[in-house]
Amino acid sequence: MTDGTATAELDSALERHRVELTGYCYRMLGSSFEAEDAVQDTLVRAWRSYGKFEGRSSLRSWLYRIATNVCLDMLSAGNKRARPMDLTESTPLAQAALSPRPDHTWLEPMPDARVLPTTEDPAEAAIAKESVRLAFMAALQQLPPRQRAVLILREVLAWRASEVAELLGTSVASVNSALQRARATLAERADQDRAGAVSDPLDEQQQRLLERYVAAFEGYDMTALTALLHEDAVMTMPPFDLWLAGASDITGFMTTLGASCAGSRLLPTRANGLPAFAHYKPDPEAGGFTPWAIQVLEISAGRITGFHCFLDTKRWFPLFGLPLHLDGEPDQVEEGA
Helix, strand or coil: CCHHHHHHHHHHHHHCCHHHHHHHHHHHHCCHHHHHHHHHHHHHHHHHHHHHCCCCCCHHHHHHHHHHHHHHHHHHHCCCCECHHHHCCCCCHHHCCCCECCHHHECCCCEHHHHCCCCCCHHHHHHHHHCCCHHHHHHHCCCCHHHHHHHHHHHHCCCCHHHHHHHHCCCHHHHHHHHHHHHHHHHHHHHHCCCCCCCCCCCHHHHHHHHHHHHHHHCCCHHHHHHHEEEEEEEEECCEEEEEECHHHHHHHHCCCCHHHCCCEEEEEEECCEEEEEEEEECCCCCCEEEEEEEEEEEECCEEEEEEEECCHHHHHHHCCCCCCECCCHHHCCCCC
């Protein structure tokens, strides 16, 4: 076997783990771009040190060890990614003001395809999707980094306690103790968060809800939209720390500070294991439609409970593989264009 063939085979072997490693690093870091940087660093380190890999563990386990160390190093500064409702109280519409915070403050969205490996096991797929949903991701960020790693490896990836102990260089008892503390923290958070339940694939009721949502939003029909929102629905708009609670404040915002979104178009996508839309609003200067937000929706019992708009379109739309301009009328736009 030539050196070139061996190199190509190693590159291919490492690359096969990219998606699952990105999912792991994303859960650890709460940032789409930091996760991709962490995985690239992991693969470069693995490639450079492969000659020292003795094969006592699988290549996959070895890569997770490297990725864990990379993430723990990145988390040493103590920064915790958050949602607006994790940082402030909700703001009444009358006091609404758009105050941005730095990018590193926020939990970031992630396209499903970049973090959810293909699997034929429905139960495994369901766990993977639930473990990247925004509410769960926000809860993970409240855990100390090593507890976070233990919980992800044990509960999401189903590693044995002995495997996690070996990876972290600690004892099984220490792993079990960390897992117990992490579970307790998440249980407390679960009482505060109503993340909803989304079927995979969407059931008929959920699909109809989304169709009605698109019609209401594109028609900017606040009466129709109100009928789709849970009474306790929340709306967030990172990088702004403002968040609104209740249908009346949400629709009131959309017809005042958000009035320029009238006439918008939505393209379906998937983010964080949840239904999502690329939101384009009318472009009065260039014509057509310009990117405005990635909307991620949380739904439960036939209503929308969370309406999360990520506004940094120059970062998000390329990440999601979305066009930076739409031409023409909605009937001229193909789904997923």
